[in-house]
Amino acid sequence: MPATATTASPALKKSRAISINTSAAVMASYLVFLLLPIYWLLNMSLKNNEEILSTFSLWPQNLTFANYITIFTDASWYSGYINSITYVGMNTVLSVSVALPAAYAFSRYRFLGDKHLFFWLLTNRMAPPAVFALPFFQLYSSVGLFDTHIAVALAHTLFNVPLAVWILEGFMSGVPKEIDETAYIDGYSFPKFFGKIFMPLIASGVGVAAFFCFMFSWVELLLARTLTSVAAKPIAATMTRTVSASGVDWGVLAAAGILTIIPGALVIWFVRNHIAKGFALGRV
Amino acid sequence: MMDKPFNNKAWLMVLPVVLLVAFSAVIPLMTVVNYSVQDTFGNNQFFWAGLEWYAELISSARFQDALVRQFVFTAIILSIEIPLGIFIALHMPKRGIGASISLVLMALPLLIPWNVVGTIWQIFGRVDIGLLGATMDAIGVDYNYTQNIFDAWLTIIVMDVWHWTSLVALLCYAGLQSIPDAYFQAAKIDGASRWAVFRYIELPKMHRVLLIAFLLRFMDSFMIYTEPFVVTGGGPGNSTTLLSLDLVKMAIGQFDLGPAAAFSIIYFLIILLLSWVFYTAMTNYDKGEAK
Numbered sequence: 110m111p112a113t114a115t116t117a118s119p120a121l122k123k124s125r126a127i128s129i130n131t132s133a134a135v136m137a138s139y140l141v142f143l144l145l146p147i148y149w150l151l152n153m154s155l156k157n158n159e160e161i162l163s164t165f166s167l168w169p170q171n172l173t174f175a176n177y178i179t180i181f182t183d184a185s186w187y188s189g190y191i192n193s194i195t196y197v198g199m200n201t202v203l204s205v206s207v208a209l210p211a212a213y214a215f216s217r218y219r220f221l222g223d224k225h226l227f228f229w230l231l232t233n234r235m236a237p238p239a240v241f242a243l244p245f246f247q248l249y250s251s252v253g254l255f256d257t258h259i260a261v262a263l264a265h266t267l268f269n270v271p272l273a274v275w276i277l278e279g280f281m282s283g284v285p286k287e288i289d290e291t292a293y294i295d296g297y298s299f300p301k302f303f304g305k306i307f308m309p310l311i312a313s314g315v316g317v318a319a320f321f322c323f324m325f326s327w328v329e330l331l332l333a334r335t336l337t338s339v340a341a342k343p344i345a346a347t348m349t350r351t352v353s354a355s356g357v358d359w360g361v362l363a364a365a366g367i368l369t370i371i372p373g374a375l376v377i378w379f380v381r382n383h384i385a386k387g388f389a390l391g392r393v
Numbered sequence: 394m395m396d397k398p399f400n401n402k403a404w405l406m407v408l409p410v411v412l413l414v415a416f417s418a419v420i421p422l423m424t425v426v427n428y429s430v431q432d433t434f435g436n437n438q439f440f441w442a443g444l445e446w447y448a449e450l451i452s453s454a455r456f457q458d459a460l461v462r463q464f465v466f467t468a469i470i471l472s473i474e475i476p477l478g479i480f481i482a483l484h485m486p487k488r489g490i491g492a493s494i495s496l497v498l499m500a501l502p503l504l505i506p507w508n509v510v511g512t513i514w515q516i517f518g519r520v521d522i523g524l525l526g527a528t529m530d531a532i533g534v535d536y537n538y539t540q541n542i543f544d545a546w547l548t549i550i551v552m553d554v555w556h557w558t559s560l561v562a563l564l565c566y567a568g569l570q571s572i573p574d575a576y577f578q579a580a581k582i583d584g585a586s587r588w589a590v591f592r593y594i595e596l597p598k599m600h601r602v603l604l605i606a607f608l609l610r611f612m613d614s615f616m617i618y619t620e621p622f623v624v625t626g627g628g629p630g631n632s633t634t635l636l637s638l639d640l641v642k643m644a645i646g647q648f649d650l651g652p653a654a655a656f657s658i659i660y661f662l663i664i665l666l667l668s669w670v671f672y673t674a675m676t677n678y679d680k681g682e683a684k
Contacts, residue, residue, distance in 0.1 A: 132484040139481055140498055143555065146517045147501065149524045153516065161522055207413055210406035218403035226407065228672070233418050235664050237616035239637035240657040243644040244421030267417045270410055328506045330619045331637075335645070345508045359522065366509045373504025381496040385567035388503070388560055389605045 147370070154363035161359050176364035186365065189344035192258065193327065194372075196341065199262035201322040204269040205277075205315060212277035213303070217289065230271040234390070241267065242335045249336055258341045264332045269322040272390060276321060279391025280314025317383045320376060327372065344369060422661075428654035446655035456656065458631070459639040466635055467614045470553045474610060477554070478561025479599070483591070485566050496566075499559040511623025514552040518624075538625060542632040545625045549633055552620060557613070561606045568602035569595060601675070608671045615664055636660055 153161055154176050155169040164170065180186040214220070215227060245264050246255070254260040288310070292302040308315070330345040337343065348365050380387065429446055450456050481499075486492045502510070518538050520526040529536035538548040572594060580590050618637035621627065627634035627642070634642070640660065644653035 132486070135481065135484040136486070136495060140495070143498065143502055143559070145524065146513045146555065147505075149517055150513050153522070165522075165527055167524075203413075207409040211410040214403035214406035217397060218400045219397045220399065220401045220403040220407075223403075226411070230410070230414065231672070232665060232668075233414060235612050235668050236418065236422075236661055237618075237637055237640075237657075237664065239616070239618055239640045239644075240425065240661055241418075241421050242641060243650075243653065244424040246645075247424060248421055263413075263417055266413055270414055270417075274410060324504055328504070330506065330508045331641070345506050348508060348512065359516070362512065363516070366512050369506045369509050370501070370504070374501060377497050377500050377504060378493075381493055381500070384496065384500050385563045385602075388609070389564055389567075389602065 150363050150366050153359060154367045156360060158358060158360050176360040177368075179361050180364055180368065186344075186347060186361075189342060189347035190368070192337070192341050193333075193343040193345070196258040196261040196265070196333070196343070197323055197326040199258060200265045200269055200326045201319050203262060204266055204273045204322045205319050207266075208270055208273035208277055208318065209315075212274050212281055213307075215274065215278045216281040217286065227274075230274055231390075234268050234271045236267065238267075238329065238331045242331060245332060246335050255336065256338045256340050260336045261333050261341060261343070262326075264336055265326045265329060267332075269325055272325065273318045273322055276318040276387055276391035277311070277314055279386065280311050280317070284310050313383065317380055317387050320380045321387045323376075324373060327369075425654045425657045428650045429658050432651055446651040447659070450652050450655045450659065455639070459634055459636050462632075462634065463615060463636045466550070466617075467611060469550055470557075470614050471607070471610055473550070473554055474558045474561050475603070475607060478558050478606065479565050479603075481558065481562040482565035482569055482599075483595070485562070487570075496563070499562060502556050503559055505556075507619035508623050510552065510556050511620040514548060514555075514620075515624045518548050540629055542629055545629060545633050549621045549624060552624065553614065553617070556620065557610060561610065564602040564606045565599050568599040572598050604671065604675045608668060608675065611671065612664060612668055615667075 152168060155172055155174070157171070157173050157175060160166075160169070160171060215223065241264070245260075249255050249257075249260040249264070254263075284307070288306065289302070292306050297306065330343070333343045334346040337346065344365065348362060348369075377384070430443060431441060432445070485495050505513070517523045517525045518536075520530045520537065526536060535541075536544050538544045576594050577590065580594060585593075616637055617635060618641065621633050621635060622638055622641075625633045627638045640653060640656050643649050643656060
């Protein structure tokens with residue numbers, strides 16, 4: 110079979126070269142389509158407002174970092190980032206730590222109602238956040254958690270816990286059961302086995318689950334905005350309020366937008382090979 | 394898969410998840426159900442209203458219009474994103490640094506906060522300061538997404554395609570990667586056409602991931618709120634007021650608790666029902682494959 114593949118006729122070689130060129134062209138135009146709007150935001154963030162509104166240019170004529178300096182020195186801006194990172198971090202730790210034992214149970218045992226429970230978890234991923242906005246507001250107000258980081262972190266468990274359970278279950282099912290059995294025969298207790306043997310085996314799964322919890326909590330705005338007013342206001346909400354005000358500060362808005370893209374862009378390289386599995390809730 | 398032991402003690406490990414999700418999902422949902430069957434005249438006095446709110450809502454033109462808009466929107470973006478995603482996946486580099494770079498760049502829009510996605514397109518489409526708007530203006534196309542209904546729809550659809558097509562493409566790519574090279578070599582020996590390779594080798598292998606992509610895109614497009622809210626705010630008029638935008642307006646803007654709660658329940662049930670249909674199709678397919 111390899112012989113057939115290597116002795117391809119000139120015509121076949123030519124058609125392959127054409128198909129590679131078409132692929133490159135398709136990919137290039139798609140990537141340009143994806144990156145152009147982001148580039149435009151970056152371009153705007155490096156201009157001052159006068160230049161944005163008066164001259165139309167494809168790159169900054171008077172390069173300035175003033176917009177970024179504004180964000181890093183003005184507490185009403187940078188506290189938004191701190192708030193967002195705080196609740197996103199809390200949510201990630203909470204979601205992954207409760208999901209770990211549950212995912213282990215789903216991947217290793219059958220129990221009463223397991224299939225229904227698994228599907229019920231998924232239904233929470235299907236619930237429109239708009240449905241939950243008002244009841245969440247009332248629930249967290251009534252228990253005195255309104256405008257706290259923990260309220261947003263808890264609210265986001267609505268879709269992140271099911272997500273983490275599904276992703277982790279996917280990775281755990283890839284670990285052979287014999288490993289568990291051998292460890293028990295060797296006299297490991299369950300917690301010791303889980304921490305010392307099992308966790309290292311599913312480390313990449315934990316990383317991917319954490320990445321996705323981080324991401325989905327980071328991109329969500331409706332619930333985060335509804336549950337906060339001042340003390341825990343997320344960066345996303347700070348941005349929308351600037352938009353609605355008269356006389357928009359476009360440069361700062363663009364810089365704030367660029368800064369929200371950076372966390373995702375930084376970590377994505379490490380999960381690039383698992384990203385499809387994560388988006389498919391561990392089902393690829 | 395079938396040799397999992399039956400052990401009800403596993404419930405103990407699932408318990409934290411169940412309690413947490415019960416707190417963050419079941420309690421709020423019960424509140425909604427509670428509101429949907431009662432009426433209030435203020436002062437925290439509630440009266441039993443039965444299914445009145447449901448009847449009123451279903452027959453209201455406002456809800457029907459939003460529902461129709463939502464189905465049209467979801468149908469349009471599904472019919473663009475699924476074929477386009479497959480097409481892109483077929484042209485992605487298979488390995489090497491090119492594959493890694495493509496993966497990372499393609500995933501970028503997926504990781505941008507949803508309101509920033511809205512902001513990006515809001516700016517990009519503006520005639521005075523946006524590249525797209527200015528270009529359209531320069532070539533003489535009358536484009537204005539805040540005034541013209543067609544332009545507003547076009548903008549939110551292109552935005553959604555920009556935002557989510559990569560998800561479909563990445564899933565299909567993962568499906569394609571699982572096809573052994575031997576399949577393609579065999580097809581080449583048989584002299585199979587490009588179409589035959591796609592139809593009989595690639596498409597069947599993508600069946601499962603396509604169902605997932607379809608399910609996810611259906612659910613998420615049906616719940617879309619933030620991006621159109623930032624770009625068009627539901628306008629011009631109510632022309633881009635999709636279900637979530639309408640619901641938030643009703644619940645938080647006007648504080649009509651009864652109708653908003655009935656709205657929520659119907660909304661959730663529609664998504665649940667359709668998702669269940671897709672999910673059943675998916676698991677049935679898995680069973681069929683295992684045999």
